[in-house]
Amino acid sequence: MLSKKTKYGIKALVHLARQENRIPVQISTISKSENISQKFLESILLTLKKNGVLGSKKGKGGGYYLLKDPKDIPMTNVMRLLEGPIAMVPCVSLNFYEKCDDCPDEEVCAVNKLMLKVRDNTLEIFRNTTLADLSN
Amino acid sequence: MLSKKTKYGIKALVHLARQENRIPVQISTISKSENISQKFLESILLTLKKNGVLGSKKGKGGGYYLLKDPKDIPMTNVMRLLEGPIAMVPCVSLNFYEKCDDCPDEEVCAVNKLMLKVRDNTLEIFRNTTLADLSN
DNA sequence: TTTTACCCTATCGATTTACTAGAGTAATGC
DNA sequence: GCATTACTCTAGTAAATCGATAGGGTAAAA
Numbered sequence: 001m002l003s004k005k006t007k008y009g010i011k012a013l014v015h016l017a018r019q020e021n022r023i024p025v026q027i028s029t030i031s032k033s034e035n036i037s038q039k040f041l042e043s044i045l046l047t048l049k050k051n052g053v054l055g056s057k058k059g060k061g062g063g064y065y066l067l068k069d070p071k072d073i074p075m076t077n078v079m080r081l082l083e084g085p086i087a088m089v090p091c092v093s094l095n096f097y098e099k100c101d102d103c104p105d106e107e108v109c110a111v112n113k114l115m116l117k118v119r120d121n122t123l124e125i126f127r128n129t130t131l132a133d134l135s136n
Numbered sequence: 137m138l139s140k141k142t143k144y145g146i147k148a149l150v151h152l153a154r155q156e157n158r159i160p161v162q163i164s165t166i167s168k169s170e171n172i173s174q175k176f177l178e179s180i181l182l183t184l185k186k187n188g189v190l191g192s193k194k195g196k197g198g199g200y201y202l203l204k205d206p207k208d209i210p211m212t213n214v215m216r217l218l219e220g221p222i223a224m225v226p227c228v229s230l231n232f233y234e235k236c237d238d239c240p241d242e243e244v245c246a247v248n249k250l251m252l253k254v255r256d257n258t259l260e261i262f263r264n265t266t267l268a269d270l271s272n
Numbered sequence: 273t274t275t276t277a278c279c280c281t282a283t284c285g286a287t288t289t290a291c292t293a294g295a296g297t298a299a300t301g302c
Numbered sequence: 303g304c305a306t307t308a309c310t311c312t313a314g315t316a317a318a319t320c321g322a323t324a325g326g327g328t329a330a331a332a
Contacts (some may be wrong), residue, residue: 194279
């Protein structure tokens, strides 16, 4: 299940991508427009900023804005930041790999085999979908 | 993240599918061989039985066995029983559809658009993968 | 009639999730 | 300067879920 954190994060990013210009958008504006708890959204935008997706401007007329062109922001990037691993099990994860402690041999593990296929496919989608694709 | 329930369930099913004949296999046997808590496994096999995937035989020489040929058991079936919805958000789920209460219009929702693609792809994999495919 | 092994209910600690509270700090415009 | 605005950060918390455990009940086979 997709977490609300990721869901809200994507919605906020799309909101910013749909903005005509690069003028900073206040948290409260996004919060109201997308029906997201302001404080919760605050923490989400903060992690997006810390990881180089967003920039922010303080003071009057401040807010958050995209640092890159929406077409240069693949969803793999966003998903990994907000949701974490794309794989459904750590033993098939590229960026968050972990060995299963109960599994003697990954080579013959059916779960591994199945989830590897799913990960490859999902990854492909996230790689080939940018923020721009979602903003039309 | 895939739940242990599903993970264990798949492993148990594969164990049964790899069995030469259709002789019932005891829970304790599967439990030891696959490193799964016996009591936990018990509840998993029970739901698989209740939903027509497994049969059971009581008393001495009893145990669980597959009711169908492994090649006739698609993973969609197994996944929905154990893991629940295949979609990452309820608003793109086929069997567990639910409207998002915060989303005014699914047609323009970026999350919906993205997760629909993921679901279609994942579903395709689960549909085209049977227990037999995982048991080789 | 005893043993085996499935069947069922209840509980529980740990973790995660979604969110809230509240104080602090930097920048902007007047 | 200085008040205002709006981002920054730390904690905490209610609720839900997960993974597992405990323990007794019951059906069927030998």
